[in-house]
Amino acid sequence: MTTDSLKKLALAALLLPAATLPAYAHVGIGPTSSFPAGFMHPLSGLDHLTVMIAVGLWAALKGGKAIWAWPLAFVGVMLGGAALGMAHVPMPFVEPGILASVVVLGLLVALAVDLPVSAGIAIIGVFALLHGHAHGTEVPENAAGLDYMAGFALATIMLHLVGIAAGLASGLKYRVLTRAAGAACAAIGVGLVFGAF
Template sequence: MIPATMKRSTLSAILLLAAAMPAYAHVGAGTVWSFTAGFSHPLSGLDHMTAMIAVGLWAALKGDKATWAWPLAFVSVMLAGGVLGMLHVPMPFVEPAILASVVALGLLVALAVDLPVSAGVAVIGLFALFHGYAHGAEVPENVGGLGYMAGFAVATALLHAVGIAAGLGLGWRFRGLARAAGAACAAIGAGLAFGVV
């Protein structure tokens, strides 16, 4: 059982983090290969933020190995996708797949879908590939981009941690709130897809 003070502290930290999100424009202006630019990229788009927090929430709802395996899978495959993007390997449907990931991950949380850990890794890895590709495609050809990739990997891991902390902080007693957050994520994805958000 998680003490009430820990739950309140976790929720307070999440709210403070959300309130303190930097007001960056989408990456593309200025230096797009620095650690800072890479770190700010996932924090500058509602699609990236909601999908990555949803991964953490879903991992917390599943528990056990999924708590670390699913976020690790996302970050690892995202980095591989980033390399593909940096190499400009053609990949169709990147933006639609990212929007679909927001809706799908939100629904997986909202419905508390209980997949085996390996199946969850496959689903998350598929979506991570597209998110990583979008990040990597923005790196100019004449730079290495390692700092940028490290930045978006760290930011992604932190967003996963926010989702995990929220899921664990709410615990079984308030599981409905985590599922409601998943429904909100799916709604945001649908809104982005139809240009409403």
């Protein structure tokens, strides 16, 4: 099997779980219960979806340690932000910050901004805190908090992996495709700011 075939197979394997929903045979579980509701949360909002993929794309562009450090930093700080949101700790500028994160992370990818890994962690961390806080404040009343958090953490990891896989699959030769995806993320962010979506 060629390297290109392996890349395509890996990308398909990463995208397949995101395109499926489990079947539930019992009443009271499903998209309204804890884990599935948490899992669906990042997938149901264009702002969250776009940022999670953009983090993966940017990590793939940077390469090296950033491929694992940036997504893990996002998930870790996001979970901390979710705990703050669930505890009803107020945080200013959550929604404007989330909208800014879509534009900024999209531009970082589109412009192939090459920052030190620690600076990337700081930027990603600020945005992850805001996204996590939003996730935490939006936990359904009947959901178990930890199960809900596990659901959105898993979905976030999967979206990061989709971004990484897409960035790596395009390779250095087609780096322009990854950057174009970043420009699309930034454009989505601008659209969200002006209410186009």
